Amino acid sequence: MVFMKEKATSFDIAHLAGVSQSTVSRALNNSPLVNQETRDRVQRIAKELNYKVDKNASNLRKQKSSTIALLLFEDPTSDDSMINPFFLAMLGSITRACAQANYDLLVSFQNLEDDWHAEYEDSNKADGIILLGYGDYTDYQTKVAQLESQGTHFVRWGAPDEAHPGVSIGCDNYQGGQSITSHLIGLGKTSFAFIGDNGDHAPEFKARFNGYYETLRSHGFAESCVQRNAISTEDAGSEAVKSLLQSGELPQAIVCASDLIAMGVLRALRQANVNVPYDVAVVGYDNIAVSAYTTPSLTTVQQNTKLAGELLVNTLLKAINNEDVQDYLMPADVIVRQSCGSE
Amino acid sequence: MVFMKEKATSFDIAHLAGVSQSTVSRALNNSPLVNQETRDRVQRIAKELNYKVDKNASNLRKQKSSTIALLLFEDPTSDDSMINPFFLAMLGSITRACAQANYDLLVSFQNLEDDWHAEYEDSNKADGIILLGYGDYTDYQTKVAQLESQGTHFVRWGAPDEAHPGVSIGCDNYQGGQSITSHLIGLGKTSFAFIGDNGDHAPEFKARFNGYYETLRSHGFAESCVQRNAISTEDAGSEAVKSLLQSGELPQAIVCASDLIAMGVLRALRQANVNVPYDVAVVGYDNIAVSAYTTPSLTTVQQNTKLAGELLVNTLLKAINNEDVQDYLMPADVIVRQSCGSE
């Protein structure tokens, strides 16, 4: 084992193996154009020298980086310490999916106003881009359109939508709204309220509401109380419950547009000494880690982050290889816990 | 605005600006060797063409990638869907710190048995490496030693330790154990139990315990009940409480080695109708997101992930520039909530 101060190059190996440098390259890439014996010899020497192909040189020559860039757009209001747990979970699964496909993953947070739309693929840092975040800003839409027109390969997390060009992978929020509402109806609930955003801020919430609303209708129910001004925060959920209580009309079931909202709802109900689930059932949406630990634990709708990560990565890789790609809507699963009073 | 099918190179710009290609490079890098006027002209044209420096070419020439690799080592037993929330938070802050320093971040999960120790810096993918995870495996230690001997630039998350070579950034678990224990003593508690690992699995836990134990001693208290076989899971915490209850010796305060353990403790106590904090105070460690939402909310010890991320990145950058670097132990802060019965 020779100690080398300098990093070994393919020339060093060529020298030691007594072949040309191009043969080394071929041998290391398992080309059939170089015979078995020399191939083995070259590979053995490379291993001994702890040689690793220089990625920059290789990428430059191949015009391909085997790297994917993940761009995370955050709610601009949230501070550093509090990152949306759902997106963090996605980050985890995307990382794994990339590793599986032998791609590297570049991660970065982006402000919507930056010109991220040109940065990555144009500089050959990455072969394609995954966009992750709530895309409810016009600024975002125009930039996505620009990506599209540049011919950049990218995949977007979210619902398929004419306003957003490009391929999207998302979770079926409409069906999620349906499923959780059906579950409540199945438990014999007859009066309902939805607490959350009406969809002005994010299309995700609108779909959830629609699923809920249509399911009620198809079963012959109407919303008993409507509370539609809550953004997706704990305090908003709490406030909404307070005004429900003041109006005196408490339904048998409260459907929240997100788990965070549901947290606030649970808190306000506890403070008012309303028992969940006996007096009122409460359900959330997202299945964030916290929801398993609240008192009572929260029945909610889960988005399959593992599958989502795999779909995002695999779809992007297809796009990079110029194969046909399609939008995909994943099913949403109801996670039954205590807050709906299932048993 | 000219539409170009091919990506623009510095030669295209040189041609359009009527200067040589090297002048373009200089101009774009704001070199004083090219005069203001041509510099402006070149930059304007580059912008018009939507030109971006090819990172691979640039890196190859400069022998520097302006990229940091983050290697996450996970508890091998945990499954895909459940990633340690503390490490995810760290990932978030590291990502931000990198962006601030104008470095890209390559993220990957690693199995301890893979030969990650050579992969990144040797291939020039990254200028340095951040190691994040519980480093309580001998396999890990030998590979870290190898990194050190290779001259690879890296920084490790964890406590400074002779057994682990290289620079480390960590949180002062001893002081954290002290602080939380002092807080309980200040509240007038006189009998205590520690639930958690004795340090066999991770040095982090050992330090927490030592801080707790020494603080008791220095105030003239002894541990009333000892329960030291719990690994860091919710169920383990739950089991530990059950055997405490069976022995009939419930202390006034229970110090848990992690928030996850504390979750289990709270659950078991609730099931046994023991009121927290009135009958017994409970505190955790980590301040994971869940801990603010339990009932009662959990008093715990916080590790400053934002600072940690910045320190890891900045220390690594110093190491890359061959400046002197030092281990750093961050202070741990007590977060007072309901479970300790503070008011």
Next chain:
DNA sequence: TAAAGTTAACAAATCGTTATATTCTGCTCA
């Protein structure tokens, strides 16, 4: 005015690969 100094730009070498074109060796077969 000639010598020296300063500034601006250029041509060419370089980084470490991979891909293409080319040569070389030995073998078969007419």
Next chain:
DNA sequence: TGAGCAGAATATAACGATTTGTTAACTTTA
């Protein structure tokens, strides 16, 4: 025997930037 043809390895040309001499064009100074 020599044309034809594989098989195996080599030589060489990109890839797109940065950097190192070097030159050309001005300014200044003696």
